[in-house]
Amino acid sequence: MKLHYKLSVVFLLLLVFHLKAQQIEPYKPVSSVAVTLYSKVLKEYRNIYIHYPKLDSANPDKRFPVLYLLDGESHFDMLSQYTDYLSRWDVNVIPKMIVVGITNTKRTRDLTPTESIINYFGQPDTVKNSWMKPSGGNKLFLQFIHEELMPFIDANYKTQSFKIFGGHSFGGLATINCMLTHPEMFDAYIAISPSLWWDHEYILKLADKKLKKGTAVNKILFYSDASEGVSDKSTYHTNLLKFDSLLTAKSLTNLPHLYKYYPTESHMTSPMSGYYDALRFIYKDWKEPE
């Protein structure tokens, strides 16, 4: 009887261990939501991903800067992880922030500043259903962000006024266009491998016109390019060098800016280094408030 009792306990323990050894639960690394918003400006539904920091129970009213990120479907996970890691208590080199990933519907339409069918090679793209069509809707898209998305985010999350606008490729074209045409919208702009080739370098001409020599810009700007392009004469790199020279020639004040060239990275890998360096640059003098 005693042995039987002992064996039962052993059997029960083995069963518990066996069950425990199989215990598998879903892992939840981040707290994020996917929101569907109807935009009256764009007359369509837009899917937005929102990542918000874990609230600090000792400081529940703390407010956070917001990073508005283009190509949300591509880079939202990256920026959620970057901002979470870099703002951890034991890393703590940037503040905790809200990441708003805007996903695309008609990407070329929303992210380009002008209507154009001139492709990367400077030739007209005359294909009927060209990926370049429609284009030139960036003004309306920025209006959607300004008048609809930002009020939604501010109404639903604990936001600070400090806002960052980040984009890659056409997204980088859009963030620079925003800085030139609506500088009041954001405090810092990130342009990773911006497609400055768009419409015969339209943005370079716009920058030359809009940025008045010797004036204060009061913005933070990061831009970068990589080994990209189809010939030895990389249009990305050539144009980024032109943009960088233009900023220098204008002798602008209060425009902390950093240009990074990543010769060992490609058009698609460079966002990993670019967004990292951009966040570190924007917050290079940041210190946790006491």
Add this chain to the structure above:
Amino acid sequence: MKLHYKLSVVFLLLLVFHLKAQQIEPYKPVSSVAVTLYSKVLKEYRNIYIHYPKLDSANPDKRFPVLYLLDGESHFDMLSQYTDYLSRWDVNVIPKMIVVGITNTKRTRDLTPTESIINYFGQPDTVKNSWMKPSGGNKLFLQFIHEELMPFIDANYKTQSFKIFGGHSFGGLATINCMLTHPEMFDAYIAISPSLWWDHEYILKLADKKLKKGTAVNKILFYSDASEGVSDKSTYHTNLLKFDSLLTAKSLTNLPHLYKYYPTESHMTSPMSGYYDALRFIYKDWKEPE
């Protein structure tokens, strides 16, 4: 009646739009699980995070390399995102892989190769409940990985034989110790800011003893350090330079290795650059099989 009908439709549409505008769902960026395993070797439960790539329905039997990662609670999200992004179809510079994040119970015990109370300053840490105690359990911990964790992963996931072992700080000490004492366990080793200062540079002496001059190692190795340490004479940097010189002096063959020094990074930010550079280095010649 007609007007009433029209107004009802308008009202219904407005209601639908209003409801849609509020539609908020949880966002699920990755498919990962948290597993609790009982280790007979360590006589305790261990929590393991496992991230696996989205299966390709056209190729359901595809098998994946596995990255075993120390300090899972700190770096599992990072490596899940890195491996996902870098293996995306439109980035595609590394293969899709499984990430196994091993979380800590008694970190110093598991990750250190010897029992020691000699601290970073070369002084004995005589505090009764010192964070340095207990130590020296890395051999048993590697046995747990080899005999219990690896068989569990291989039994439950579509694994290839190629395995990577990644660690930071004490974790980097552990991965180098593994390469020296159980080189058969992994194909590639990552040591980000390894704590080579441990026990009067025990690992440097072990490396000198174990690595025979002119022999083939048949492993891939990445190691790095940053601006870390408490004096101008950074013990991390000094020791990494010694380790790097030792490898050079040994004239080892078939040991592709990369040493990176990140002077603008700190002990806690360097994993972001280090793990990125390590993955790119390990797979620098990788091409998607046809």
